[in-house]
Amino acid sequence: MTTTLQLGLAIGGGLVLATVVAYNTWSARKNAPKQPDPLPIPIEPSAPDIERRDPAFDGEELPPLPTPERKPGMDALIDVLAPIALEQPVSGDAALAAMPPTRRVGSKPFAIEGLNVATQQWETPVAGQRYSQLQAGVQLANRTGALNEIEFSEFVIKTQAYADTVSGLPEFPDMREEVARGRELDQFANDHDAQLGFTLRAVHAAWSPGYVQQHAARLGFVPSLIPGRMLLPSSTPGMPPILGLAFDAQAALAEDPDQSALREVTLSLDVPQVDRAEQPFVRLRDTAAALAEAMDGSLTDDRGYPLQRDALDGIGASLEQLYDTLDSRELAAGSVLARRLFS
Known part of the structure; x- marks a missing residue:
């Protein structure tokens, strides 16, 4: 038969256990990460004349937008430019077919542009168009550093191979001057x-x-x-x-x-x-x-x-x-x- 003392101890022990459980639950809730508010129940709009617009995203990290900004052209301010003289205009298809498999020289972007016969605008070659002149370019500097002599030499080799394919004659600027320009631009960018x-x-x-x-x-x-x-x-x-x-x-x-x-x-x-x-x-x-x-x-x-x-x-x-x-x-x-x- 359970004595009064044993019953009291059992009740006391139960109260202690309940207190510990309650404290642990309170402590866990207090220290748990804050949660977002519950989402409201969606309500059908009574006036369906409000146009919904999806937000714009960063093109490099999210799916491209239907109207992305036109790809920027090369500029002598930050690019080494090498004109490629042509005996006769080349088609955009031929200019594209001759493109190298990679569009980089070392850590710098490499590009080919053509002077569109119809629009007289420089652009990345487009199939179905014709180009009276071409030019190759490599960026002088970016956050990886300035264009160096090895990268300039790779640029010359890649451009010459492209020019040979389209029967063009490239003209290259002085390497030392361009490398010096790259270093000056890189210093400005760093500063x-x-x-x-x-x-x-x-x-x-x-x-x-x-x-x-x-x-x-x-x-x-x-x-x-x-x-x-x-x-x-x-x-x-x-x-x-x-x-x-x-x-x-x-x-x-x-x-x-x-x-x-x-x-x-x-x-x-x-x-x-x-x-x-x-x-x-x-x-x-x-x-x-x-x-x-x-x-x-x-x-x-x-x-x-x-x-x-x-x-x-x-x-x-x-x-x-x-x-x-x-x-x-x-x-x-x-x-x-x-x-x-x-x-």
Whole structure:
């Protein structure tokens, strides 16, 4: 027969166990990553006269748009150009058939253009057109560095082989002068490149990937094809995104992403790639502040130091000077040439 003492101990033990279970449940809920709000039940619109527009995407990371920007032509400002004289016009089909299998020389883009007989415009050869002149080009510099002597020699070999195929005669500039131009351009690019990154850190509870994505989507971000990355599209179709947002890709790919705990996300701006008319730094600053408030986060630089208003004002002033310098060099941020050079 159970004694009063044994019964009391059993009840007491049960209460302790219940208290421990309740505490553990409370603690688990408190420390669990924040989850996105439930999606509202869709309601059929009563006035179906509102046109839905899909957001624009970055052409290099997302499916191409139906009206992409025309491929930029070569320019003596950032390219080595080698004219190819022709005895008679060549067809676009022949010019295309002679193209080398790779369009790079070392780490630099290589291209062939033709002067269209009908339009008198330089363009990448098109089937069905005819061209009175051709030219080959290789970029002087990009973010991998300046064109070097070996790459210039490869350019000469590739261009000569192409010219032989179309019965043309190429004329090459002086290698030393072009390599020197490449080094000067590369130095300018190094001195005036800017890629900003702000880090948003969770102050209290961690975030789930869905929680981050939901808040970012409310500010206009769209998913990228790269796991853990979102983009704020440009207002102009086919142009690079204004901002990027990234978090741990492994969390995005987890079997149960809702249980993945994120404690930081990164906002980024590739300054030379985005037109200053988009006010990208203002967008970066406002977006970071909005996310910090909505997600209970703190804003820091990439070293973990809090970003104060004075520091942000200083960055903005420096960027205005950078924009002016790029404009004066005919390499305005977001322009075709700037996007090619700073890539």
